[in-house]
Amino acid sequence: MKNLFETNTIIASAGLVLATMSFISGLQVVKRDNIFGAMAATLHRLNGYLSCLAYVILATMSLSSPGGTRMWPVIGWITGIVLIVGKVLCVRNPKLYKYGSRLGLLLFIAWLFIIYKHIVT
Amino acid sequence: MQRSKHLMMMAAVIKLRIYYNSQFREKVFVESGRRLLIIFSCCLVMLMAVIINTQAATITVPDNYKTIHEAVENAQAGDTVFVKSGNYHENIVISKSLTLKSEKGADTTVIKPSNPSEPVIKVTEVNNVTVIGFTATGSAISGIYLYKAGNVNVIENNTIENRNGIFLYSSNNNTLTGNTAKSNDQTGIYLETSNGNTIEKNIADSNREKGMFLISSQTNTIKDNSASLNTWNGITLWSSNNNTIKGNKVYRNTYGIIMSNSTGNNVTENPTWTNFYIILPIILIYLGVLLYWVERRIFLLFYREKPI
Numbered sequence: 186m187k188n189l190f191e192t193n194t195i196i197a198s199a200g201l202v203l204a205t206m207s208f209i210s211g212l213q214v215v216k217r218d219n220i221f222g223a224m225a226a227t228l229h230r231l232n233g234y235l236s237c238l239a240y241v242i243l244a245t246m247s248l249s250s251p252g253g254t255r256m257w258p259v260i261g262w263i264t265g266i267v268l269i270v271g272k273v274l275c276v277r278n279p280k281l282y283k284y285g286s287r288l289g290l291l292l293f294i295a296w297l298f299i300i301y302k303h304i305v306t
Numbered sequence: 307m308q309r310s311k312h313l314m315m316m317a318a319v320i321k322l323r324i325y326y327n328s329q330f331r332e333k334v335f336v337e338s339g340r341r342l343l344i345i346f347s348c349c350l351v352m353l354m355a356v357i358i359n360t361q362a363a364t365i366t367v368p369d370n371y372k373t374i375h376e377a378v379e380n381a382q383a384g385d386t387v388f389v390k391s392g393n394y395h396e397n398i399v400i401s402k403s404l405t406l407k408s409e410k411g412a413d414t415t416v417i418k419p420s421n422p423s424e425p426v427i428k429v430t431e432v433n434n435v436t437v438i439g440f441t442a443t444g445s446a447i448s449g450i451y452l453y454k455a456g457n458v459n460v461i462e463n464n465t466i467e468n469r470n471g472i473f474l475y476s477s478n479n480n481t482l483t484g485n486t487a488k489s490n491d492q493t494g495i496y497l498e499t500s501n502g503n504t505i506e507k508n509i510a511d512s513n514r515e516k517g518m519f520l521i522s523s524q525t526n527t528i529k530d531n532s533a534s535l536n537t538w539n540g541i542t543l544w545s546s547n548n549n550t551i552k553g554n555k556v557y558r559n560t561y562g563i564i565m566s567n568s569t570g571n572n573v574t575e576n577p578t579w580t581n582f583y584i585i586l587p588i589i590l591i592y593l594g595v596l597l598y599w600v601e602r603r604i605f606l607l608f609y610r611e612k613p614i
Contacts, residue, residue: 198590205594206601224609228601300587 193246197303200239204296207232211289236296237269243299265295364388374398374417378406389440391415397424401432408439412464412486416441425451426468433457441466448473448496449487452480460485467491471510474500474523481506488512494533497523497546504529511535517559520546527552534558540578543568551576 210232213225244262248254272288275281362384371377375396377387386405391414398417400406406427408415417440419426426442426449429435433456441464442449449465452458455477462484465471471487471494474480479502486509487494494510495518497503503523508531510517517533518541520526525548532555533540540556541563543549548570555577556562562578565571 198586201587201590202594202597205591206598209595209598224602224605227609228598228605232598232601297587300590 193243193303196239196243196246197300200236200243201296201300203232203236203239204293207236208289208293211286215286233273240265240269240299243303265299268292268295362386366390368392374406378402378404389415393418395420397421398427400427400429400435400437403432403434405436406438406440407436411439412441412462415439416443418444422446425449425473426465427451428453429455429458431455435459436461438462440464443467445469449490450485451475452477452500455480459483464488465490465494470494470496471513472496474498474503476500478502480504483507485509486511490514492516493519494536495519495531497521497526499523501525503527506530508532513537516540516542517556518542520544520549522546524548526550529553531555532557536560539564541576542566543571547571 207229210225210229214222214229216222244265247258248262268288268291272285272292275288276285363382364386365371365377365381365388367374367377367387367389369390371380373396374387374389374394375398377389378398378400381387381402381404383403386407388407388409390409394415394417396417397419398406417426422444423446425447426445427437427440428451429437430453435455435457436459437450438459438461443464443466445468447468448470449468450460450463450472452460452472452474453476455474456479458477458480460472460480460482463472464486465488466486467489469491471490472482472485473493474497476498477500480500482495482503482505484507485495488509488511490513492513492515494513494516495505495508496516497505497518497520499522501524503526505518505526505528507529510531510533512535514537516539517536518528518531519539520528520541520543522544523546526546527550528541529550530553534555534557536559538559539561540559541551541554543551543563543565545567546565547568549568549572551563551571551573553575557577557579559578563573563576565573
């Protein structure tokens, strides 16, 4: 039980909660006819940036830990960053907007993977 | 008249003898004092020499010797080999009582074996050795190997990606504290015919077979360690009796604690959850949905609607 209260587990948990919130608000944004669309966009952006912050903190903690700079962890964290940046670029580009929701789903799955890796370790 | 003369002469002779005797005594006293002083000085010098000789020296790597192995070879029993941060490629064999210590801990002092078929650090047939703060990686035998060693303290080392992290063979009454034995091909901490050891506050996670493995090892204390995420067993006891296993975290292994042909072991307060990592994400997703609803309610209080 002690491990659940370690910093990386707490940040990863917060990240997944924020990613869930961001994902739901993102779905609301996609439904443009929703009267709460504009507010959902603000919420989506806020939760997205916060979960991105959690991601950066986790990545920094992981990469600065012993053995953190090995090939697979580095590739994993860089892939995540590429995914985040790619998603932001997609939603800002009208031509690529339709791919935004798929990348959002991928980000949510990435957070599930992160939580899997950070629980009780 | 003659008698009085004789008496006077006798008195003069006695006086003269007394005078010479006193002079002689004084001389003898001075001489003996001088001799005592010389002996005392000699003893003092010898004592100083003995003290200086027996005082433990500190050898610094790479200032005094370029390699750790060289420094260990040239150290006397009781010396401290102090290793500055850096990457070292060598196999170290310790066969005398000494302290091997890194400057800034395991994260910055990494030893890879020049011969991977030998342990990175081997403590062999010796008592009273301390190894503090190294990362030992890349050995096909073991990161740290204690062979017939006693009263060895292995403190705050990392043994990563070896065959075994820390391996004790026929080694008794040693202490392993605060070490990390992760991602090894077989076992994190492995004891074979080793008795009376204390293994405390170590991390034996993510090894490809077992976290901790005791074969024919008795009366060991395994306390407050983590043996999680290992491919097979967290902690395994095989033909090992009267050990104390207390307060260890044994999460997400295929099997938590396995005991075979072992009796009299005291196993208490070791959580062995295997499925919590499935439950927690579901809880967190539910929490996310709930918090989104709360967040939306709060935003609705002051957010002015406008179409997007």
